[in-house]
Amino acid sequence: MKMYTYKMKTGIKPSREFAKKGLASHAVNIGLKCGHGCTYCSTAAMIRAHGAFKELGVSPFDNTYSIVDPTTPERVAHDAHYIRKRGLVQLCTIVDAWSPEAQQFNLGRKCLEAILSEPGWTVRILTKNAILAKDFDLIEKYRGRVLVGLSITATPDKRDVMSVIEPYASSIPDRIAALRDARTRGLRTYGMLCPLLPGIADSPNQIDELIKIATEFGSEEIFAEAVNPRGRGLILTQQALKDGGFNAESAAIASIRVRAVWSEYVTNLIKNLQRSVRTHSDIKKLKFLLYPKGLEKHDLEEIKQDDGGVVWLQ
Numbered sequence: 044m045k046m047y048t049y050k051m052k053t054g055i056k057p058s059r060e061f062a063k064k065g066l067a068s069h070a071v072n073i074g075l076k077c078g079h080g081c082t083y084c085s086t087a088a089m090i091r092a093h094g095a096f097k098e099l100g101v102s103p104f105d106n107t108y109s110i111v112d113p114t115t116p117e118r119v120a121h122d123a124h125y126i127r128k129r130g131l132v133q134l135c136t137i138v139d140a141w142s143p144e145a146q147q148f149n150l151g152r153k154c155l156e157a158i159l160s161e162p163g164w165t166v167r168i169l170t171k172n173a174i175l176a177k178d179f180d181l182i183e184k185y186r187g188r189v190l191v192g193l194s195i196t197a198t199p200d201k202r203d204v205m206s207v208i209e210p211y212a213s214s215i216p217d218r219i220a221a222l223r224d225a226r227t228r229g230l231r232t233y234g235m236l237c238p239l240l241p242g243i244a245d246s247p248n249q250i251d252e253l254i255k256i257a258t259e260f261g262s263e264e265i266f267a268e269a270v271n272p273r274g275r276g277l278i279l280t281q282q283a284l285k286d287g288g289f290n291a292e293s294a295a296i297a298s299i300r301v302r303a304v305w306s307e308y309v310t311n312l313i314k315n316l317q318r319s320v321r322t323h324s325d326i327k328k329l330k331f332l333l334y335p336k337g338l339e340k341h342d343l344e345e346i347k348q349d350d351g352g353v354v355w356l357q
């Protein structure tokens with residue numbers, strides 16, 4: 044994977060969108076294109092108009108390169124010191140601070156150090172890379188101020204399927220092992236089950252297993268989400284699965300490109316999560332992030348009848 048470096052302007056930025064999601068009041072991003080290369084990643088669709096892509100002469104939807112800014116920790120340190128109204132920072136929201144290119148510059152740890160050395164800040168880490176565990180020594184020093192999250196996007200038996208669509212992220216078992224390590228060290232954790240793809244991670248049994256994993260590691264909250272249908276993510280995922288010989292999974296992804304099927308998939312996902320969380324955890328912990336646009340009217344009505352654990356977004 045090719046790596047570009049690109050100097051960005053922001054350090055710690057307020058994020059109304061992530062505040063609405065209940066995830067964080069601020070965001071830090073160490074680049075513009077994540078080298079984990081997940082086929083369903085929605086970042087490209089969100090920031091496709093960013094001038095960096097034109098400047099570098101690359102397509103935002105091409106997953107064969109990363110864009111990272113090694114100078115991010117300097118701006119983060121500046122902002123952590125000068126911003127008066129402090130809060131919860133998510134590291135990161137559109138890329139991953141422990142991705143391979145971020146690791147080259149030790150950006151995850153440097154950003155953590157920059158934020159945590161100033162009082163009044165807390166940090167929500169979100170990564171798909173188990174290398175985060177090497178920074179648990181630092182997190183232990185600030186254990187009350189850091190929430191550790193490793194996205195668990197499928198059950199461990201699906202590791203081969205996931206390796207096709209999350210090619211440079213850690214395997215699911217490695218991410219679970221890192222969460223176990225965090226739990227053993229007494230770190231604060233939360234669950235991030237996102238995205239739960241159709242035909243891969245949305246059956247009642249699979250969801251039960253995922254909720255049990257999140258519960259076992261002491262998750263303070265359990266966030267979950269359907270796959271984002273915007274951009275080219277579904278097409279790329281469908282194709283990668285087909286190329287990898289996972290034809291049934293590829294067909295399941297293809298099916299939700301039809302609005303009515305996507306709507307039904309989301310509705311069933313919510314129901315299965317609610318049932319499982321009510322059985323194995325506490326419904327107050329569930330935060331299903333739902334963009335209702337795209338739902339069929341009857342599905343929307345059904346969800347409204349029991350929206351326990353649903354976070355309604357625009």
Ligand code: SF4
Nearest residue numbers: 077079080081084138
């Ligand atoms: S880890 Fe997250 S930011 Fe990185 S490619 Fe995957 S979905 Fe995108």
